Amino acid sequence: MNPRFGEKPNARTVIDKGVIVGVGMGDEMLSIDNLHVSVEDTEIIKGLSLKINIGEVHAIMGRNGSGKSTLASVVMGHPAYQITSGSIKFNGTPLEDLEVFERARAGMFLSFQYPSSIPGVQVGTFLRKSVAAVRGENAPSAREFRKELKGHMEALEMDKSFLSRYVNDGFSGGEKKRLEILQMLLLNPTLALLDETDSGLDIDALRVVSEGINSITPTAGCLLITHYQRLLEHVKPDYVHVMIDGKIVKTGGPELAIELESKGYDWLEA
Ligand code: ADP
Numbered sequence: 001m002n003p004r005f006g007e008k009p010n011a012r013t014v015i016d017k018g019v020i021v022g023v024g025m026g027d028e029m030l031s032i033d034n035l036h037v038s039v040e041d042t043e044i045i046k047g048l049s050l051k052i053n054i055g056e057v058h059a060i061m062g063r064n065g066s067g068k069s070t071l072a073s074v075v076m077g078h079p080a081y082q083i084t085s086g087s088i089k090f091n092g093t094p095l096e097d098l099e100v101f102e103r104a105r106a107g108m109f110l111s112f113q114y115p116s117s118i119p120g121v122q123v124g125t126f127l128r129k130s131v132a133a134v135r136g137e138n139a140p141s142a143r144e145f146r147k148e149l150k151g152h153m154e155a156l157e158m159d160k161s162f163l164s165r166y167v168n169d170g171f172s173g174g175e176k177k178r179l180e181i182l183q184m185l186l187l188n189p190t191l192a193l194l195d196e197t198d199s200g201l202d203i204d205a206l207r208v209v210s211e212g213i214n215s216i217t218p219t220a221g222c223l224l225i226t227h228y229q230r231l232l233e234h235v236k237p238d239y240v241h242v243m244i245d246g247k248i249v250k251t252g253g254p255e256l257a258i259e260l261e262s263k264g265y266d267w268l269e270a
């Protein structure tokens with residue numbers, strides 16, 4: 001773990017709707033089985049299975065339009081996407097039973113490929129309220145929150161002045177992605193879905209963002225959606241999956257990402 005990022009609280013146990021959806025080490029956390037997903041009657045995900053355990057980093061690579069963001073959105077519960085068959089379970093609980101906020105409280109986090117700006121809402125307020133909403137009873141005191149925030153911002157090399165700016169309003173691509181990772185560190189998820197978090201980052205930003213991701217992975221599972229092998233030089237994946245046309249067509253280790261970099265995706269197409 002990177003010493004610049006502070007100690008993490010213990011893995012949480014969250015009880016929602018009477019079901020324990022918290023986690024301990026070694027549990028099977030996310031389990032996706034033969035998933036089919038449509039948006040407005042068009043099938044986008046066409047039979048996808050994937051299991052992610054605590055401590056594992058999975059990378060999903062694939063061309064634009066293959067359904068990667070759709071997968072992340074549907075796991076988090078975006079209402080535009082309909083699961084037509086198959087299942088997603090989180091610590092044994094079928095996800096259709098959980099609202100988006102319950103998924104967040106259970107420890108799931110999604111970093112958007114295209115984060116929205118929220119003019120009028122300051123970053124500091126946004127972060128404080130989201131931590132209170134998601135961590136609930138486990139939320140830190142105001143003093144503790146400020147300390148966590150300061151530590152993470154220093155590690156991410158973010159200036160204090162960020163806190164008074166409006167969320168993502170006029171932010172550069174790199175600033176948006178740093179804010180996503182700052183929010184992730186504060187929310188302390190057990191499952192992080194990171195959608196192209198490396199896009200728009202220069203080398204220095206890529207390094208600090210990667211360190212942030214690495215600081216959570218000992219006690220979290222991570223799904224990294226990326227186009228580029230360069231992120232995977234900093235965040236070592238345990239598994240690399242290739243997604244084509246709504247399905248995982250190949251799974252390998254880190255060497256698969258390097259192979260894709262040189263060979264592209266054509267050789268994997270049926
Ligand atoms: P990727 O992230 O791999 O580039 P996406 O999941 O964003 O792919 O998109 C997969 C396909 O689904 C694309 O053809 C896209 O146009 C379509 N799609 C995704 N979300 C929506 C939506 N909300 N409405 C209509 N079409 C969508």
Ligand code: MG
Binds near residue numbers: 068069113
């Ligand atoms: Mg995408």
